[in-house]
Amino acid sequence: MFGLFFTDSPSVTCFQDVQKCDVERFKRFFHAMLAAGIYLAPSAYEACFMSLAHGDAEIRLTLEAAAKSFAQL
Known part of the structure; x- marks a missing residue:
């Protein structure tokens, strides 16, 4: 389980x-x-959630997509 926050703050705690x-x-x-x-x-x-159903290939594709998506911002 993970979340994604766009902020200049060093942490998001509340x-x-x-x-x-x-x-x-x-x-x-x-x-x-x-x-x-x-x-x-x-x-x-x-x-967002990950599970054992997400293997190396899915993780690699997700990281590649994230890198491209971050670059578009």
């Missing part, structure tokens, strides 16, 4: 921290990942 995050940037990242074939939770306030 809801007030989450409210300061850049939701518009998350939306752009979400749509870039979706265009690359990777479906993440569609809200900046939701968690």
